[in-house]
Amino acid sequence: MAMPQVRVLGKGARITGGIFCLLFALHTWIWVLRDILELEFATTWRVWTGGLGSAAGELTDIPATTATDVGLGLLQIAAVFAAFTGAWAAGGLIAVTTALTLSYRLPVIWHAGLHSESSPYYALGGFFNDPAVDAAWTSCVWTVIFCVPLAIVLMAGNRTWTGQPPQPAQPYGQPPQPYGQAYGQPVPPQPQQVVISPQPHQPYEPPLPSESPQRPTGAHAVVTAVFLGLLMVFHVGWSLEAFSNGGGDYWLKLFTGEGTVVALLDASLGWEWLTLIIAGGVGVGLALARRVSARGFTLGLAILLLPEAFIALWGQLDAGTFFELGDAAPVAGAFGRLQVLITLAGAVTLIVLTLRPGIPAQPGPAPAPGAAVPFGAQPGQPVPQPYFPPQPGPGPAGPAYAYPPSQPAGPPPPAQSAGPPPGAPPGTPPPPASPPPQGGAGGTFGPPPAY
Template sequence: MRDRVLTGGARTTGVLLCLLLALLGAAWAARDLTAARPGAEVWWAWLGGARGPRDATAPVSSLLDPLLALGALTAAVTAVRGAVPAPVAAGALCSLGTATALLRAPLLWMPGVGRLPGTDTGLTSWAHRTVLAELALAAALLVVVAAGRRRAGRAGRHRGRSAHGLPEAALSAYGVVRAVPQAADPGRPGRPRKGPARTTAVLLAAAGLAVAGGELYRLLTSGADGYRTGLLGDATDLPALPPPPAHWHAAVLVLLALGAAVAALRRASWARPAAVAAAALLCADGAGVLALAAHTGRAARLAALSGPDRLELATAAFLVLSGLTALLVAFRRGVPDPAVGAGGALAYGSAPGAARPPHAPPPPSTLPPGW
């Protein structure tokens, strides 16, 4: 099957949807940072620390809001850049839409969402509408990527290129030295190279399995009923825009990490943006646990902690290291698009007096045979 690329309209629509998602998350984060006194309380509340009085200055958002805003801005920049291969742009939009839908979906059935005692009912109503808007925007992103694709083979004809990738002006010329840049690792544009792909796959798979192992331990210790509560959630004592339930959040991390690891192992064209999204969430989750442990003093008395608590901190440190490393590796350039730069073919003969490039074959003689 031939490769498909995003149309210009799909890219533009995707960028607008990303900007709307970023605006929603940034607006609530800015509201909390402005209303809270001091602003540091918002940071610790985002990390899961004890919240202050349930009044008008109480944080309404969670750490997920600035994270989604930052991810939406990154996806918008990726999609708007014309030099980014279409599969990478599509992967960035799909990764953002999938992560937003999975992380916001529990707020549809969690009791108490949008209810913040002691605050204005209009504020909590807007918070609930924000959840619905984010889910609608995430679904729209997936629809735009699915519907806004066309076959890649038609693009070259509208840019004045032949079926061989050469400019039409070069067809009448002779002495073409190099028509298309030679890639050291041929393949579909945007796909990761072999070394970085394997490294990313190993790191994300290890991090995903570490989170899955922790969830299996919690299932065995808390029982089916207790684990179900942590999976489906109980928002009776949470902010108006609560984070997903703890076990649901962990399950999403496992799903995204293992999915990105499989994509990187297969060197799919969309593997790099998927790996960036999964690695960023893993790194943020581990860093939040470590920062809260340092703030509450748990890290200072590490030797006195129980085995499960020490294992939790060790897992968080591993998530930070593996997530940060996978993030840096996934940001490396993938296989370049051979169509980019193909117009710089070295040819001579199409213009009078054109100089012959080095190592070019001599032009054919215009003299009759035998001279």
């Protein structure tokens, strides 16, 4: 099966994406710092682990972040690091960071904008005139706006990777190689040139890892398909379970977040399910197609999911509720614990596999600009070289073959008569000149002429 065309993110788009992801990371971690300073770390940790419970009414400030924001903030930092260092995961990480930042910040616009006494969106209640609500709304509006030009930059900055190694540097003081000589084409004699460079020869710099793409291995593709496929099944199942037990109105509230979100930047549960279903499907498709962006994309999903699963497991073990499935819905409780364990193990495994070397992409060298492609050859394949038989060198008696002169020779001079043969009577005409040889090789050397 032919591999798809390899496309990598250009340097300009990569640096631009790193700057935008840095702004996204600052936005997320400023709100995390606000929670720690305003609510103290103990209360913030209880909000992240879901253990606030009856103490929610004692809050004087509405919380802003959840465990999902911790994972999203780590993902944004990883994208910044990959972009500025030219890491191999830069393209996929920036793409998944842009998509997830847009998806998780978009619902905050209507959560904070529509939160009122008549229709409270936050489950904690109150905080209708809290300036933090307006600040969350304004900051998320700008975040969503910044995601749009970044997506355009990423699409425009994707370029085809030809796989051509950089041309070796010419020796110091030597003229450049004539064009066409690399393809066996005849090159006219070049005048002797002497290049005087005021600077010494610069050493060759190898390409960045992001400029040497690698495809995911078979093990990476299988783990990605199994892990993300199971998570997609879980999220679809939770959505169906909510619709069947709570009805259409309850499912719609879970999707819009009305009365169900806890923190200012919290995405509604139904919206988060839909986001992870779509992102997981894209990750599975990229991995199975062995696209070079699959490694960075799946690494980003693992970075997002790992902190949330770890914090959830920590909170359940600390509260002693991990082995308590509950009497109301023990089956749903068992599946919830199973999902936490699968997410934790799958994310760690996926990160380890992603950090291992992949399969180097082999797109094949592209033809040189302006070079003719022979009939029947495919673009991207090396141009066949013409065959020139070796010529024997000069020997002791001179060259073995005589080549015709560069200028065309004039008509042959008329044959000179050697006079009448000796002993002939006076008045005998001289014999006629010999005819030119027929069928012989030109020049002095070669087979004798045939008469």
